Amino acid sequence: MIVVSLLFYLFSFIMIASAFMVILSRNPVHSVLFLILCFFNSAGIFLILGAEFLAFILVIVYVGAVAVLFLFVVMMLDVEFKSISSTVISYLPIGLTIGVIVLAELMLVLFTWKRDYSVTDNLSITTDKQYSNTEIIGLVLYTDNILFFQLAGLILLASMIGAIVLTVNHRPSAKRQDINKQVERDAESSIKNIDMKPGSGI
Amino acid sequence: MNLLIFTPVLPEIAITIVSMFLLIIGVFKKNEKTYSTISNLAILSLLVVLFLIFSGSVPKGVSFGGSLITDSFSLYLKTLILTSSIIILIVSNIYLRNINLLKFEYIILVLLSVVGMMIMVSSNDLISLYLSIELQSLPLYVLASIRNKSSKSTESGLKYFVLGALSSCILLYGLSLIYGYTGSIYYNEIASNLSEYDVGILIGVAFTLAGFAFKISAVPFHMWTPDVYEGSPTTVTAFFAVAPKIAALGLIVRILITAMPNLIADWQSILILLSIFSMLLGAFSAIGQRNLKRLLAYSSISHMGFALMGVINGSFDGVRSLSLYMLIYLVMSLALFISIIALKTNDEHIENIEDISGLAKINPVMALIISILLFSLAGIPPLAGFFAKFYVLYAAIDAKLYYLAIFGVLSSVISAFYYLRIIKVMYFEESAISFDPISKRLKTIIYLLTAITLLFFLRPSIFINFAGTASASLFI
Amino acid sequence: MNPIILDYLPILIFIGVAIVVSAALMGSSFILAKSNPDNEKLSTYECGFEPFENARVKFDIRFYLVAILFIIFDLEVAFLFPWAITLGKIGVFGYISMMIFLAVLTVGFVYEWKKGALEWD
Numbered sequence: 030m031i032v033v034s035l036l037f038y039l040f041s042f043i044m045i046a047s048a049f050m051v052i053l054s055r056n057p058v059h060s061v062l063f064l065i066l067c068f069f070n071s072a073g074i075f076l077i078l079g080a081e082f083l084a085f086i087l088v089i090v091y092v093g094a095v096a097v098l099f100l101f102v103v104m105m106l107d108v109e110f111k112s113i114s115s116t117v118i119s120y121l122p123i124g125l126t127i128g129v130i131v132l133a134e135l136m137l138v139l140f141t142w143k144r145d146y147s148v149t150d151n152l153s154i155t156t157d158k159q160y161s162n163t164e165i166i167g168l169v170l171y172t173d174n175i176l177f178f179q180l181a182g183l184i185l186l187a188s189m190i191g192a193i194v195l196t197v198n199h200r201p202s203a204k205r206q207d208i209n210k211q212v213e214r215d216a217e218s219s220i221k222n223i224d225m226k227p228g229s230g231i
Numbered sequence: 232m233n234l235l236i237f238t239p240v241l242p243e244i245a246i247t248i249v250s251m252f253l254l255i256i257g258v259f260k261k262n263e264k265t266y267s268t269i270s271n272l273a274i275l276s277l278l279v280v281l282f283l284i285f286s287g288s289v290p291k292g293v294s295f296g297g298s299l300i301t302d303s304f305s306l307y308l309k310t311l312i313l314t315s316s317i318i319i320l321i322v323s324n325i326y327l328r329n330i331n332l333l334k335f336e337y338i339i340l341v342l343l344s345v346v347g348m349m350i351m352v353s354s355n356d357l358i359s360l361y362l363s364i365e366l367q368s369l370p371l372y373v374l375a376s377i378r379n380k381s382s383k384s385t386e387s388g389l390k391y392f393v394l395g396a397l398s399s400c401i402l403l404y405g406l407s408l409i410y411g412y413t414g415s416i417y418y419n420e421i422a423s424n425l426s427e428y429d430v431g432i433l434i435g436v437a438f439t440l441a442g443f444a445f446k447i448s449a450v451p452f453h454m455w456t457p458d459v460y461e462g463s464p465t466t467v468t469a470f471f472a473v474a475p476k477i478a479a480l481g482l483i484v485r486i487l488i489t490a491m492p493n494l495i496a497d498w499q500s501i502l503i504l505l506s507i508f509s510m511l512l513g514a515f516s517a518i519g520q521r522n523l524k525r526l527l528a529y530s531s532i533s534h535m536g537f538a539l540m541g542v543i544n545g546s547f548d549g550v551r552s553l554s555l556y557m558l559i560y561l562v563m564s565l566a567l568f569i570s571i572i573a574l575k576t577n578d579e580h581i582e583n584i585e586d587i588s589g590l591a592k593i594n595p596v597m598a599l600i601i602s603i604l605l606f607s608l609a610g611i612p613p614l615a616g617f618f619a620k621f622y623v624l625y626a627a628i629d630a631k632l633y634y635l636a637i638f639g640v641l642s643s644v645i646s647a648f649y650y651l652r653i654i655k656v657m658y659f660e661e662s663a664i665s666f667d668p669i670s671k672r673l674k675t676i677i678y679l680l681t682a683i684t685l686l687f688f689l690r691p692s693i694f695i696n697f698a699g700t701a702s703a704s705l706f707i
Numbered sequence: 708m709n710p711i712i713l714d715y716l717p718i719l720i721f722i723g724v725a726i727v728v729s730a731a732l733m734g735s736s737f738i739l740a741k742s743n744p745d746n747e748k749l750s751t752y753e754c755g756f757e758p759f760e761n762a763r764v765k766f767d768i769r770f771y772l773v774a775i776l777f778i779i780f781d782l783e784v785a786f787l788f789p790w791a792i793t794l795g796k797i798g799v800f801g802y803i804s805m806m807i808f809l810a811v812l813t814v815g816f817v818y819e820w821k822k823g824a825l826e827w828d
Contacts, residue, residue, distance in 0.1 A: 033712060036719075076715055086785050094778040101774050105766040138408065138431040164796075167789030171801040176295040178786070180350070180362040182808040183247065184369060185779050187343045189815040190254070191373035192779075193824045194336045195388075196772040198379075205826065251814045258821040 037077055044070035057103040065096045082163040239294045239301035242280045242309065243349050249276040250342035257335035266333040270324045273338045274317055277345070281313040293355065297417055300355040307554060307701030308352040308481040315473045315561055316345045318569075318676060323466040325670055326572050329580070332378055332464065340370035340377075341470070348478035352485070357406045357416040360482060364402070364446065367475060368395050374470070375463045387462025394445065394455045402442025408435030418490035425493045433497055439486075440501050446479040447535045450508035457520075460528035465580065468524055469568035472531050477557045480535075484542050484550055488705050495545050502543050503635055509536030510642035517649045521583050523571055526649065527564070530608060533646055534560055537639060540623045544630035547706050552622035554698035559619040559687070566680035567604045570597065573677065575667040584653055589662020597669070598657045600681045605654055607684045609647040615687035622695075772824060783812050 043066065050063040068091045075084035160168070170178055237244065253269050260268075283289055284306055293300045320341060327333050347367030354360040372395060376388020410416055412432040413424040425432065441452060448456040460468045487498055513533025520526040538560065541553025574581045574590075574597065581587060591598035607616035620643060627636040687694070751758045790797075790805050819825060 036712075077712060079712075082789065090778070090781055090785055094774070094781045098771070098774040098778060101766060101771050105768065105771060134434050138411075138434060141430045142411070161792075163789050164793050167793030168796060170786075171790055171793075171804045172797050173296060174298075174358075175800075175804045176298050177358050177362060178804060178808060179811070180359070180366060181786070182783075182811040183343065183346070184362065184366050185782060186251075186811050186815045187340070187366060187369045187373075189776065189779050189812075189819060190336055190339060190343075191369060192772060192775045193819060193822055194334060194340075194373055195376060195379050196768050197822055197824050199823055199826075251811065254814060254818050258818045 033077060037074065040070045040073040040077070044074070057106075058100065061096060061099045061103055064099065065092050068092050068096065080162060082166055237294050238290050239292050240299055240350075240353070242284060242289060243346050243353075245280055246276065246342055246346050246349070249273065250339050250346070253335075253342070254339045257339070266327070266335050266338075267324060269335045269338050270320055273342055274320050277313055277317050277320070277342075281310065281317065284309055284313070295359075297419075298356050298359045299350065299353045301353055303701045303704035304485070304550075304554075305353045305481070307697065308477060308557075309349050311477050311558060311561055312345060312348045312352070312474050315477070315565060316341060316470070318565055318680075319466055319470045319474075321672060321676065322469070322569055322572060325673060326464070326466045326580075329575070329578065330378075330464065334377065337374065337377060340374050344368075344370040344374070345474070348474055351478040352481040354482065354485075355418050355489075357410060357421075360486065361399075361403060361406060364479075364482075365399065367478060368399075368446075371395075371471065371475060374467045375459055377467070378464055381462075383462040384464065385462075387459040390455050390462075391459045398442045398445030398452065401438050401445070405435045405438025405440075405442060408432065409439065411435075418486065421490040422492060425491060432494070436491065436494060436498055437501060440483075440498060440505070443479060443483050444505055447476050447483070447539075448532055449505040449535050449539065450512045450532060453509070453512070453532050456532060457516075457525045457528040460524045460531075461522055465524065465568065465572050468527075469565060469572070472527065472564050472568065473561050476531070476535060477561065480538055480542075480553065480557060484553065485705065487542060488545055488550065492545065499543055499545070502539055503632065506536045506539040506543065507635065507638045509533060509539070510639060511536075511645075514642040514645035517646065520649075521585070523582065523584060523587075523653075526584070526653075527567065527571075530646065530650075531564065533642060534564075534608075536642070537620060537623050540627050540635060540639060543632065543635070544626055546626070546629070547702055548629060549623075549626040550702040550705060551695070551699050552619075552626045554702050555695060556619040556623055558694060558698065559615045559684075562680050562683050563604055563607050563616055566677055566684065567601070567608070569673060569677050569680070570601050570604065573597070573669045573673045576664045578667065584656055586664070587653070588656045588660035590657040590666070593662060593666055597666075600677060601657065602654045603681055603685055605650040609650040610643050611647070613688040615684040618687060618691055769827065776819065776824065779815075780812075783809075 047063040047066040047070065051060045051067065054060050054063060068087055072084040072087045075081075075087065249272075253272060256272075257265055257269050289301065289306065291301050291303070291306075320338065323337065323341075327337065344367050347363050347365070347370070350359060350363035351367055354363050372388055372392040374388075375391045376385045378384035408431055409421065412429055412435065413421045415421055415424060444452040445455075460471065463471065491498060510533050513529045513531075513536060517526050517529035517533070520529065534556075538553055538556045541549045541551075541556060543549065571581065574587060576586065587601075590601070603614065607614035610616045610620040620639070624636045624639050627633075627639065753759070786808065787805075790801065794801065
């Protein structure tokens with residue numbers, strides 16, 4: 030239908046344009062904002078393909094968390110804005126070479142790929158109407174593919190430990206609230222009567 | 232339903248549970264002894280698992296619907312990985328105390344990484360391959376920069392992380408192409424669907440191999456190695472040099488032999504290039520190095536080139552020679568790293584080649600041991616390193632790749648030069664400094680590993696048969 | 708055409724209306740309002756002084772830690788959605804499988820809490 034193809038061209042045009050802006054804009058914060066725009070549009074394309082779950086994960090995880098992290102990193106690094114643009118030229122040749130190689134490979138793949146229908150027909154769960162695609166993922170992820178699921182959990186655990194080990198650095202001098210201590214505290218332990226003689230200090 | 236058959240992966244599950252248990256203990260019990268308690272418990276549980284694997288009580292077979300396979304080959308590699316991690320944990324206990332870096336998370340990260348490596352060598356499909364590589368490398372990135380007060384350590388961790396993430400991208404791209412063209416993630420189905428010749432699948436294989444080359448630091452994907460080796464704490468470097476490489480090589484062998492036997496002509500040419508470049512660059516670049524850890528980094532690159540020679544032919548003899556090579560490489564390089572860790576001057580660990588000048592006069596035993604290990608790394612008969620190189624060269628000649636064998640011998644000769652230079656420095660140069668006494672536990676480990684290197688030629692058949700039965704399971 | 712798209716038609720219309728309204732508001736003020744800038748008007752005003760330094764300063768690394776811990780739990784939650792809607796079909800096995808996953812991350816959470824990663828100083 031024409032509306033869908035119009036939407037597709039709209040989303041992909043904005044996506045590619047914002048992807049260009051990510052690498053071209055001088056201010057890294059703007060780059061990150063363009064990246065978010067790019068994510069939103071790819072979520073739109075996923076929706077057109079019927080992959081709802083991927084679309085919303087993209088918005089929740091990438092826009093909601095990863096892009097925010099990027100913003101923090103960009104701000105934390107305190108990059109000198111002007112110095113970035115001067116290095117762009119010197120990296121341009123090698124970047125273009127790699128880009129052209131990857132593009133050529135993608136083209137090769139695109140034009141030689143023969144879709145093998147026997148493969149998709151043999152899938153255990155076909156993409157029929159009775160299940161939405163989030164359900165299809167749910168049906169296999171926790172039972173048939175339990176190994177992958179648990180490995181993902183372990184990877185998350187490892188990254189959590191890693192992030193904490195590298196960054197938690199408490200100063201021993203910091204004053205923290207200890208509720209138990211506060212509750213246990215009574216007058217006897219905190220007030221002390223001292224006989225002061227005139228003219229002397231404690 | 233064979234989903235519930237998980238007895239073949241009980242070792243991995245056990246180590247995972249132990250690591251989480253120790254994590255909780257460590258964070259609740261904060262005192263001086265926490266580190267050694269946890270370290271001892273971890274070593275104990277790894278020893279138990281190693282014993283279970285060694286005694287043959289772990290059943291063989293596939294688990295999780297064919298995603299993981301436990302056969303002699305993976306059990307053999309798991310033995311090597313567990314052995315090296317046990318040794319590393321014992322040494323770390325002493326080394327980290329010296330440099331005042333007793334973080335109990337170190338042990339947990341090593342354990343999680345070991346789980347990743349064990350799943351790597353067992354993985355039998357593309358997703359478990361990728362996830363296990365990630366599980367193995369994430370803790371390693373953190374371990375590289377665990378000394379977060381030192382800028383060199385942080386830098387090495389960052390470099391390792393950025394390049395590792397890049398290599399994962401490349402690997403994932405390659406894997407997705409392979410999946411797209413064969414329609415399956417399982418190795419055996421990939422092998423049967425690969426009959427048709429396609430450009431895309433070749434690109435996929437090339438990208439996958441490039442990603443693997445990053446993991447084993449084969450040239451031209453080796454750039455991170457010297458910096459990361461230099462910046463990380465030395466025990467972590469020793470771990471990097473051995474365990475992840477064994478796991479990655481095992482994974483490469485399995486995917487090439489069982490999933491892509493039809494494409495041998497294509498991946499063979501890529502591997503030949505990787506192998507030749509690694510051997511030569513490793514040999515030439517090490518010549519100018521003054522830092523011992525950087526030198527060993529280049530030496531390990533060169534050794535990876537040698538090890539790759541074993542898989543090039545895709546034959547049983549080749550894989551057997553590679554398995555043997557990994558075992559001997561583990562023994563030699565661990566012994567050498569631990570010797571470096573053991574040598575201290577006024578509580579400062581040595582870093583450069585000049586620091587051990589005149590070692591022969593002060594500590595002749597250590598000087599002799601280091602010389603033996605260096606001779607072995609250079610491949611001088613009758614030490615273990617000679618047999619390792621001999622068998623892979625034999626495999627190359629067997630595959631009629633004479634020029635590859637010639638390059639191998641050539642790089643071996645070149646590398647002998649810088650190994651001999653260290654020996655010259657130890658024996659013929661004057662020393663101005665003294666060395667601290669070496670702790671008993673380190674001495675025992677060094678003597679044991681050196682004894683294996685030295686006495687290997689008496690009964691090589693034990694190890695060769697061990698490697699042989701392991702490799703045979705790939706060719707059923 | 709994919710039927711899923713039709714379900715999202717209201718959202719599409721909503722986005723369209725939002726774009727039109729915001730464009731109209733911004734565009735009308737751009738066209739109708741008087742604008743007569745000069746150098747002084749455009750310069751930064753900071754209590755009568757020239758600005759002392761750049762507004763962008765280095766962030767504390769702890770912000771980063773909070774963000775990264777958030778991502779980890781965000782991903783964990785992402786795994787819960789498909790599980791929640793298929794729980795009736797995947798049975799006890801699926802339930803246990805998710806409990807193991809949550810237990811692993813709870814171990815991480817206990818560690819994080821006790822380690823003081825959630826405390827600011």
